[in-house]
Amino acid sequence: MWSPDPMDIFDPPDRETMRLQKFGKLLAGPNTDLDEVRKLSWSGIPPPVRATTWQLLCGYLPANIDRREDTLKRKRLEYKNSIDQYYHMRSDTLHRDTFRQIHIDVPRMNPDVPLFQQQMVQESFERILFIWSMRHPASGYVQGINDLVTPFFVVFLSYYISGDKNPENYNFSQLSPQTLQWIEADSFWCLQHLMEGIQDNYTLAQPGVQAKIIALKDLIQRIDAPLDAHLARNAVEYIQFSFRWMNNLLMREFPLRCVIRLWDSYLSENNGFASFHVYVCAALLARFSKSILKRKDFQEIMLFIQNLPTTKWKDGEVEILLAEAYKLKFMFADAPGHLTTARRT
Template sequence: MASDGARKQFWKRSNSKVPGSIQHVYGAQHPPFDPLLHGALLKAAPKVPTTPVRAKRVSTFQEFESNTSDAWDAGEDDDELLAMAAESLNTEVVMETAHRVLRDHSQRRGQPALQEAPGPEQRLKPEAEPPSAPGDLRLVKSVSESHTSRPAESAGDAVPLQRSQSLPHSATVALGGTSDPSTLSSSALSKREASRLDKFQQLLAGPNTDLEELRKLSWSGIPKPVRPITWKLLSGYLPANVDRRPSTLQRKQKEYFAFIEHYYDSRNDEVHQDTYRQIHIDIPRMSPEALILQPKVMEIFERILFIWAIRHPASGYVQGINDLVTPFFVVFICEHIEAEDVDAVDVSSVPEDVLRNIEADTYWCMSKLLDGIQDNYTFAQPGIQMKVKMLEELVSRIDEQVHRHLDQHEVRYLQFAFRWMNNLLMRELPLRCTIRLWDTYQSEPEGFSHFHLYVCAAFLTRWRKEILEERDFQELLLFLQNLPTAHWDDEDVSLLLADAYRLKFAFADAPNHYKK
C-alpha cells in the first residue's frame, strides 16, 4: 500500500492547475460529491462562518476567472482528509462505475434515436411550485423554456421530463436523489404522493389551519383525498378554526335551502322566465355529457344557477357561468364515491342527504369564485373585454412574431380569447386538467382573475409553432378554437403553470418594462 507521503503528492498533483487541462465548472462541487466520503469529510471539516461576507464587485469575466479558478484547489490541511477518505474506496468499484458512466454517455450521444421512451408509469410528473424568492425563478424558467423549445409533439407523444429540465427540489428529494427519472418505479412515485398527502393531513389536522402554508403547499397540486376540504378552505367558505367548521357548514347549507324555498318557485314567473329558460337550455350543452345529462345533476345545476342569478341582479345569469359549477360539484362528490375518471361520475349511488349538502357547498364555493370576477358578467362584460386587451398587449411583448402573425391574418383576440376568459379555459382543457389548474388558481392571490391572464398568455404561446405554420384566417381560427388538448394530463398543466408564473414574475410588477 502506498505511503501517506506518496498519497499526499498524488492528491496535490490531481488538484493542481495544468495549462490546457479541463477547467473547473463554476457552481459545481470539486471533487465531486460522494456519499461514501461525506461522513468522513463532515466530521473533520472546519466550521464555516455563518456571517455573510460582501463580495467584491467583479467588472470582467477575466477577473472573475482569475479570482475563482483556484477555488477548489486542495490545501495542505485537506490532503490528509482526502487520503484517509480514499482508503475506504474500492478501486475496482470506482473504475467499473466510471467506465459504465462513460459508456452510457457515449451511447446516448451516438444513438439518441434508439432510446426507448419510458412508459406512462415511469414518467415523472413535475411539480410546478411557485418559487419563494426571486432567485428561484431560474427553476421555473428552465422548466418552461425546455418545454416550449422542444419540437412540437402530437397530443399522445409526451416526452418525459429529464433531469436537465430542472426538476423541483421537492421532487428530487422525495425520489432519493435518483439521477434518471426514466428508471423510477411506480413505488417511488407512490411514496412521493404519500409524503405530500401526509403533509396536507398534518396541516389540516391542527386546531387552526395555516392558510398561507396551505396555499404554498397547494400551488403544485392537491392530493385527491384532501382536495374537497382544501378547496373549501382556500375559497373562504370554511373557517381556519377546526371547531367552527361543522357549525359553519350546517348554517350555510340551511341558508342555501332557505333560498331555494323562497326563490325557486319564481322561476315560472314572467319576470324570471327568460333567465330560467336560458339556464335550462345551456346545461345540456355543458361537459362532460356523462355527468350533465343525469337528471339529478341537471336539477341541481338548474337550482344553483337560478338562485345565484336571482341573488345577483347586477349581472344575472350569463352564458359561461354554468361551466363554473362543474369542477366544484365533481370534486365534492368524489369524496363520497370511487371514480377513477372524473368525466364519468355516477351520482345514482349517492344518498339524497349527501347530494343536498354537496349542492349547497357547490353553490357557496362558486359564489366565492364569482365574487372576484363578477365584472366579467355584468352588462357588456367589461371585465372580459379588458382582460382580452391585456392579453393582446402581453403577447405582443413576449412573442412579437406570434402577435404579428395573428394580426397579418386578421385574427382578433376577441374571436378566440373571449371564451378563454368567459369559461376560464374550461372549454379548452379536459375536466381533470381544469381541476388541477384550479388547485393553483385557489392558492394564488386573485388566481381566477389576475393569474389567469398569464396562464392564457402561456397557453397561446404554447402553440406558437402550429400558429406560425397556418397561413389562412379560417384555418388559424379553427385551430385556436379547437386546440388539441384532449390527451393533456397533470404534467402538461404543471408546465403551463410554470411558464405562467415566469411571465407573472417578469411582468406583473413592471407593466411598462417591455414597452417599445
Template structure:
C-alpha cells in the same frame, strides 16, 4: 401521511402546498378552505357548514318557485338551454345533476341582479360539483351514477358547490355584468402581453387579421374550461385557489403561456380560417398534470417578469 396532515397547516402553508397540486383525497376540504368558505379554525367548521347549507336551502324555498314567473322565466329558460351543452355531458345529463345545476345557477342569478345569468357561468359549477362528489365516493366520477348517493350527501354537494362558485364569481364579477367589461379588458391585456413576450406570434395574428376577442373571449369567459379536459381544469384550479387573485389576474398569464405554447402550430397556419380552426380546437385531449404544471410554471415566470410592468398588466 400527507393527507391527514394537510389541513393542519397554517393558511399560508396550505396555499404553498396547494399551488403544486392537491392530492385527490383531500381536495374537497382543501378547496373549501382555500376559497374561504370554511374557516381555518377547525372547531368552527361543522357549525359553519351546517349554517351555510341551511342558508342555501332557505334560498331555494324562498326563490326557486319564482323561476316560471314573468320576470325570471327568461333566465331559467337560458339556464336550461345551456346545461345540456356542458362538459362532461354524461355526468351533467343525469336528471338529478341537471336539476342541481339549474337550482344553483338560478339562485345565483336571482341573488346577483347586476349581472344575472350569463353563458359561461354554467361551466364554473362543474369543477366544484365533481370535486365535492369525490368526498363521498371512491371510483372515478365520469361514469358515476349520482342517484346512488344518499339524499343528504347530494344536498351537501349542491350547497357547497353553490357557495364556492359564488366565492369565485365575487372576484371576477365584472366578467359577467352588462357588455362584460372585465372580459374586454382582460382580452386587451392578453393582446398587449403577447405582443411583448412573443412578437412573432402577435404579428402573425395581425397579418392574418385574427382578433384576440375571436378566440380569447371564450378563454376568459369559461376560464379555459372549453380548451382543456376537466381533469386539467381541476388541477389548474388547485393553483388558482392558492394564488392570490388566481382567477382574475393569474389566469391572464396562464392564457398568455397557453397561446405561446402553440407557437409552432400558429406560425404554420397561413390564413385566417386555418388559424381560427386551430385556436378554437387546440389539441389538449391527452393533457394531464404534467402539461398543466409546465403551463403554470411558465405563467408564474411571466407574472414575475411583468409584475412590475406598467399598470395595465396589473388589472
C-alpha cells in the same frame, strides 16, 4: 413574492404520500395555516384532501377546525332556505327567460361526461344557477357561469365516493338525498367565492373579459412579437378566440381533470381567476406559437386555435403550462404600466 418550489411543481409519484401527509397535518391542526395551505396547494392537491382544501381556500370553511361542522350546517341550511325562497319564482314572468336560458345551457355542459347528462345533476345545476342569479341581480345569469360550477361539483362529489371510482361516470342516484343536497350547497357557495373575484366578467358589456383580452394582447406583444404580427397580418383579432378563454376560464380547452388541476393553483394565487388566468392564457398561446405560425390564413389559424390539441393532456402538461405562466407573472406583474387593466379586475 413567494415562489413555488420547482421540486413540487414536477412531483414524482413517490412523493405523493409525503405530500398527502403534509396536507393531513395542516388540515388537522386546531387552526389551519392558510398561507401554508396555499403554498402547498399551488403544486397540486392530492385528491383525498382536495374537497376540504378547496373549501378552505374559498373561505367557505373556517381555519379553526372546531368551527367547521357548525359552519357547514349553517351555510347548507342557508342555501336550502334560498331555494325555498326563490326557486318557485322560476316560472314567474319576470324570471322565466333567465330560467329558460339556464335550462338550455345546462345540458350542453361537458357533453362527453356522463355525470352531467344525468337528470338529477342537471336539476341540481339549474337550482344552483337560478339561486345565484336571484341573489346577484346586478349581473344575473350569463352564459358561461354554468361551466364554472362543474369543477366544484366533481371535486365535492369525489369526497363522498371511493377513490377507485371515476366521478365523471358516477351514477348520482346512488347517493343519499342528504349527500346530494350537501354537494349542491357546497358547490353553490364556492361558486359564489369564485364569482366575487370575476363578477365584472359577467356584468353589462362584460368589461372584465374585455380588459383581460387587452392584457393578453399586451403580453403576447412583449413575449412573442412574431406571433402577434402573424395574427395581425391575417386579421385575427384576440377577442375572436380568447373571449371564450376568459368567459369560460379555459373550461372548453382542457379535459375536466386538467381544469381541476389548474384550479388548485388558481385557488392558491391571489386573484388567481382574474390576473393569473391572463398569464396562463398567454402561456397557452405561446405554447402553440410555432403551430399557429404555420397556418397561413385567417380560417386555418382560427380553426387551430379553437381546437387546440389538448384533449389528451394530463397533469404534467398543465403543470408545465403553470410553470410558464408563473415565469410570466414574475417577469411582468410589477412592471410599470403592464397589465394595469388586469390588475383592476
